[in-house]
Amino acid sequence: MDETGLYLRDMRAEAPLIHNITNFVAMNIMANVLLAAGASPAMVHAREEAAEFAALARALTVNIGTIDPAWAEAMLDCAGVMADLGRPWVFDPVGVGATRFRQDLSVRLLDLRPTVVRGNASEILALAGLGGGGRGVDAGDSVAAAETAARALALRTGSVVAVSGPVDFVTDGSRALRVANGHALMPKVTALGCSLNGVIAAFCVGHPAPEATAAALAFYGLAGEVAGQGAQGPGSFQVAFLDALHALTPEAVSAGAKVTVA
Amino acid sequence: MDETGLYLRDMRAEAPLIHNITNFVAMNIMANVLLAAGASPAMVHAREEAAEFAALARALTVNIGTIDPAWAEAMLDCAGVMADLGRPWVFDPVGVGATRFRQDLSVRLLDLRPTVVRGNASEILALAGLGGGGRGVDAGDSVAAAETAARALALRTGSVVAVSGPVDFVTDGSRALRVANGHALMPKVTALGCSLNGVIAAFCVGHPAPEATAAALAFYGLAGEVAGQGAQGPGSFQVAFLDALHALTPEAVSAGAKVTVA
Amino acid sequence: MDETGLYLRDMRAEAPLIHNITNFVAMNIMANVLLAAGASPAMVHAREEAAEFAALARALTVNIGTIDPAWAEAMLDCAGVMADLGRPWVFDPVGVGATRFRQDLSVRLLDLRPTVVRGNASEILALAGLGGGGRGVDAGDSVAAAETAARALALRTGSVVAVSGPVDFVTDGSRALRVANGHALMPKVTALGCSLNGVIAAFCVGHPAPEATAAALAFYGLAGEVAGQGAQGPGSFQVAFLDALHALTPEAVSAGAKVTVA
Numbered sequence: 027m028d029e030t031g032l033y034l035r036d037m038r039a040e041a042p043l044i045h046n047i048t049n050f051v052a053m054n055i056m057a058n059v060l061l062a063a064g065a066s067p068a069m070v071h072a073r074e075e076a077a078e079f080a081a082l083a084r085a086l087t088v089n090i091g092t093i094d095p096a097w098a099e100a101m102l103d104c105a106g107v108m109a110d111l112g113r114p115w116v117f118d119p120v121g122v123g124a125t126r127f128r129q130d131l132s133v134r135l136l137d138l139r140p141t142v143v144r145g146n147a148s149e150i151l152a153l154a155g156l157g158g159g160g161r162g163v164d165a166g167d168s169v170a171a172a173e174t175a176a177r178a179l180a181l182r183t184g185s186v187v188a189v190s191g192p193v194d195f196v197t198d199g200s201r202a203l204r205v206a207n208g209h210a211l212m213p214k215v216t217a218l219g220c221s222l223n224g225v226i227a228a229f230c231v232g233h234p235a236p237e238a239t240a241a242a243l244a245f246y247g248l249a250g251e252v253a254g255q256g257a258q259g260p261g262s263f264q265v266a267f268l269d270a271l272h273a274l275t276p277e278a279v280s281a282g283a284k285v286t287v288a
Numbered sequence: 289m290d291e292t293g294l295y296l297r298d299m300r301a302e303a304p305l306i307h308n309i310t311n312f313v314a315m316n317i318m319a320n321v322l323l324a325a326g327a328s329p330a331m332v333h334a335r336e337e338a339a340e341f342a343a344l345a346r347a348l349t350v351n352i353g354t355i356d357p358a359w360a361e362a363m364l365d366c367a368g369v370m371a372d373l374g375r376p377w378v379f380d381p382v383g384v385g386a387t388r389f390r391q392d393l394s395v396r397l398l399d400l401r402p403t404v405v406r407g408n409a410s411e412i413l414a415l416a417g418l419g420g421g422g423r424g425v426d427a428g429d430s431v432a433a434a435e436t437a438a439r440a441l442a443l444r445t446g447s448v449v450a451v452s453g454p455v456d457f458v459t460d461g462s463r464a465l466r467v468a469n470g471h472a473l474m475p476k477v478t479a480l481g482c483s484l485n486g487v488i489a490a491f492c493v494g495h496p497a498p499e500a501t502a503a504a505l506a507f508y509g510l511a512g513e514v515a516g517q518g519a520q521g522p523g524s525f526q527v528a529f530l531d532a533l534h535a536l537t538p539e540a541v542s543a544g545a546k547v548t549v550a
Numbered sequence: 551m552d553e554t555g556l557y558l559r560d561m562r563a564e565a566p567l568i569h570n571i572t573n574f575v576a577m578n579i580m581a582n583v584l585l586a587a588g589a590s591p592a593m594v595h596a597r598e599e600a601a602e603f604a605a606l607a608r609a610l611t612v613n614i615g616t617i618d619p620a621w622a623e624a625m626l627d628c629a630g631v632m633a634d635l636g637r638p639w640v641f642d643p644v645g646v647g648a649t650r651f652r653q654d655l656s657v658r659l660l661d662l663r664p665t666v667v668r669g670n671a672s673e674i675l676a677l678a679g680l681g682g683g684g685r686g687v688d689a690g691d692s693v694a695a696a697e698t699a700a701r702a703l704a705l706r707t708g709s710v711v712a713v714s715g716p717v718d719f720v721t722d723g724s725r726a727l728r729v730a731n732g733h734a735l736m737p738k739v740t741a742l743g744c745s746l747n748g749v750i751a752a753f754c755v756g757h758p759a760p761e762a763t764a765a766a767l768a769f770y771g772l773a774g775e776v777a778g779q780g781a782q783g784p785g786s787f788q789v790a791f792l793d794a795l796h797a798l799t800p801e802a803v804s805a806g807a808k809v810t811v812a
Contacts, residue, residue: 049331050312050315050316050331050574051315051316051319051331052316053316053574053575054316054574054575054576054577054578054579054740054741055316057575057740057741058739058740058784058785058788061737061738061739061740061784062738062783062784062785067740068645069573069574069575069615069616070616070645070648070649071616071618072616072617072618072619072651074618074619074651075648075649075650075651075652078648078649078650078651079645079648079649082648091331092331092332092333092334093334094333094334094335094336094358095334095336096618121330121332121341124332124337124340124341124344125332125337125340125341126337126340127334127336127337127340128337213323214323214324214534215320215323216316216319216320216323216329217316217319258528258531258535259324259530259531259532259533259534259535260320260323260324260530260531260534261320261324261526261527261528261529261530261531261534262527262528262531264320264527264530264785265527265785265786265788265789266782266785266786267785268783268784268785268788269782269783269784269785269786270783271783272738272783272784272785273782273783311593312574312577312578312593313577313578313581313593314578315578316578317578353593354593354594354595354596355596356595356596356598356620357596357598383592383594386594386599386602386603386606387594387599387602387603388599388602389596389598389599389602390599475585476585476586476796477582477585478578478581478582478585478591479578479581520790520793520797521586521792521793521794521795521796521797522582522585522586522792522793522796523582523586523788523789523790523791523792523793523796524789524790524792524793526582526789526792527789
């Protein structure tokens with residue numbers, strides 16, 4: 027079996043507890059995605075307990091989609107815990123180009139050296155300080171245009187940077203991988219990108235981040251391909267996607283993964 | 289083609305960014321409804337950034353279902369931005385009859401002249417100062433009983449007022465339209481009314497509010513009719529409803545719309 | 551007809567307004583569960599209005615899954631209202647073993663004598679002060695191990711205590727019931743346990759809590775059994791589960807309930 031499926035097998039064997047401080051739109055579907063994939067999700071955000079909880083988790087995800095100042099501080103607390111403990115954490119800079127508040131928080135989060143930064147092309151460009159303002163959460167720029175920015179951001183921060191798009195791009199600044207799995211209906215279901223952060227975090231537990239990230243993207247995109255076979259639209263696609271995350275075997279993932287060196 | 293479908297066609301051609309400050313129950317389904325229909329949703333509520341974000345959006349929706357004082361201030365900020373910029377914004381006075389806090393906030397929001405006010409009969413009656421207390425978010429009063437209140441409210445505020453029910457009623461105070469599309473399972477799926485606000489806002493971008501609102505109601509109700517054909521209950525109805533929002537063509541909407549002058 | 555179905559029949563006849571202060575992950579699915587089952591859900595949490603709203607509701611549920619200090623105070627306010635009015639309220643101590651903040655709040659909520667406390671084995675053990683720390687929201691301990699703790703907790707608090715698991719256990723400290731309905735996919739859909747709290751609360755309106763709780767568990771588990779017959783995975787299971795909650799008749803519930811005296 028090629029490596030991709032092994033990451034899924036290992037993740038399911040441990041069912042790691044993944045702590046998520048994410049946006050309100052994503053919370054339910056993200057928890058369902060993680061359960062279907064085989065991980066154990068938890069959402070905890072109050073500063074009175076978030077850092078204490080983070081220390082119990084194997085990995086953390088931080089998503090700034092619907093931040094406010096109190097949540098921002100909890101994100102920083104928890105990211106600091108994970109950085110101190112050497113555990114993986116994933117940062118999703120949703121809509122970072124849209125407001126100054128997001129930009130300021132993102133700078134502070136980047137200082138805590140996320141294991142993985144995942145966003146669309148506009149977000150990665152904005153984060154790297156190279157792009158113009160995106161419009162909200164859409165990907166107004168192509169993945170290709172963001173590749174240079176992704177490499178520079180990875181070198182500067184020490185993070186693995188993943189750019190989501192029709193073909194995903196993953197880099198640690200020197201090496202790079204492309205993942206060609208996915209389906210056109212995925213952007214038509216809200217928060218599937220946000221939910222992916224949790225799967226990346228779960229795959230990174232105990233594994234090298236660039237390969238684990240690419241494996242998570244391949245597994246996720248492959249579930250999209252399976253779901254797309256019978257879907258009538260975004261409603262039935264979402265249902266079939268959760269079923270596929272649950273049903274896919276490590277062997278099927280290894281056979282279907284389209285990961286190549288960039 | 290009759291006008292109803294043209295509103296859908298225009299909306300999809302632009303895929304307008306719709307900023308929503310809505311309740312926690314509605315957020316995920318509302319984003320999925322807007323994506324399926326063809327718009328671009330975003331949810332942003334922190335006062336530190338909400339007004340800045342609103343200025344990037346083509347339209348705004350405000351829903352007081354799960355308000356707290358901080359969110360209330362952000363709603364007022366953003367509604368003020370839209371009023372100043374002359375962009376459409378939709379106000380949904382969820383459960384306004386239930387508490388004094390909701391009534392006070394609703395008065396302040398009405399002062400900012402929403403483009404459209406949409407609610408059930410009890411909510412519109414409470415808002416117009418004519419009705420008794422509703423019990424939470426249910427429609428304890430009939431649409432017919434609310435029509436006089438709706439006309440008065442529209443005249444007083446300058447808003448288009450839409451009363452949701454088995455047959456919807458839309459008025460700007462002088463003219464009025466009825467929309468007879470819909471399905472009996474729609475009230476059995478939570479937040480479909482809340483999600484409709486976003487579709488109304490998207491249809492109002494660049495179009496006159498009374499006609500755009502009626503067209504949005506017809507499109508939405510027609511998707512319900514399509515979904516109801518194969519649904520086994522509220523679970524499968526919701527799935528089919530998202531598929532139908534995505535699949536309906538402008539031509540099908542024009543053919544199936546049941547909009548009449550009241 | 552045996553009693554179990556009668557609880558469902560009575561609940562649907564009244565469609566009681568159930569006030570829920572629950573976690574962000576659960577809100578949408580919980581509202582859909584309550585609508586499908588035949589109750590009227592509402593989510594209200596701001597301290598400026600929550601107690602006023604609680605007084606309009608027939609029952610309350612409190613769930614500490616994603617608490618913060620402001621929500622905690624609203625929970626205490628509303629639980630106090632229900633205790634004063636003699637109306638049922640259900641407490642779900644999600645992840646109580648994980649942090650000190652949850653433990654302190656849970657002690658204060660228990661002082662307000664919940665009608666029903668529902669949790670998994672780890673949570674009930676932690677709450678009774680007998681168990682070690684759970685890891686987040688998982689059930690690391692068996693239901694059997696929690697039975698002694700449940701009886702002690704019930705005697706100490708005066709609450710009915712329900713332990714969820716493959717076979718549920720319900721006790722008021724002296725008597726006890728077991729409910730053997732359910733399906734293996736239920737823990738693979740997020741927040742189905744949280745949503746169950748609302749159904750328990752709705753069944754408790756006007757009925758004795760131990761029997762009503764067992765009836766709610768049987769109805770809920772039976773819907774899971776129906777859903778499991780055609781489900782391809784957790785996505786299609788959730789859809790079919792909502793359909794089944796809506797379609798199950800009181801007669802079918804009485805025929806399929808597996809409630810026994812422990």
